[in-house]
Amino acid sequence: MLAFAIGCVLVYYFMTSLTCVGQAMEPSVGSGDLVLVNRFIYSLAPPRAGDVAVFKPNGNENSHYYMRRVIGVPGDTVQIKEGFVYVNGELFETGVGNEQMDYAGLAEEEIVLGKDEFFVLGDNRNASEDSRNADIGNVRRKDIYGMAWFVRYPFENFGVIP
Numbered sequence: 001m002l003a004f005a006i007g008c009v010l011v012y013y014f015m016t017s018l019t020c021v022g023q024a025m026e027p028s029v030g031s032g033d034l035v036l037v038n039r040f041i042y043s044l045a046p047p048r049a050g051d052v053a054v055f056k057p058n059g060n061e062n063s064h065y066y067m068r069r070v071i072g073v074p075g076d077t078v079q080i081k082e083g084f085v086y087v088n089g090e091l092f093e094t095g096v097g098n099e100q101m102d103y104a105g106l107a108e109e110e111i112v113l114g115k116d117e118f119f120v121l122g123d124n125r126n127a128s129e130d131s132r133n134a135d136i137g138n139v140r141r142k143d144i145y146g147m148a149w150f151v152r153y154p155f156e157n158f159g160v161i162p
Contacts, residue, residue, distance in 0.1 A: 024122030072119035080104035105132030
């Protein structure tokens, strides 16, 4: 009984479950997948490149939560050249979402991230609204809700997000 109570407290205060909206994170997370989000982790350490951050664009409380992969962190320089992402002049590879992009958007020119800014992209690069788009742009630290880390449903996608 004690273990159940501790589990409930941990989930209530530190974790939440959200539904992924859209196909921007495929194949890592599918549209409609239920994902566990760690709301506490970014209290201890800032988001890192490769994390899947959950945020509301520009802090818009009327928006749904977005899930996108962190590509650039504060102080980084990000640019998309010939359809590929470069961070600090080096080709950025995560093992997912490495296909050539049709649209560079704002990242066609170098973007230098401020002290509390993150550059995010969907894993499905050609079907994602992300930091390349002016209506999202760089994500501010204060707008990040947590880190998506585990797909809990549907069961065929069950497991840790790569």
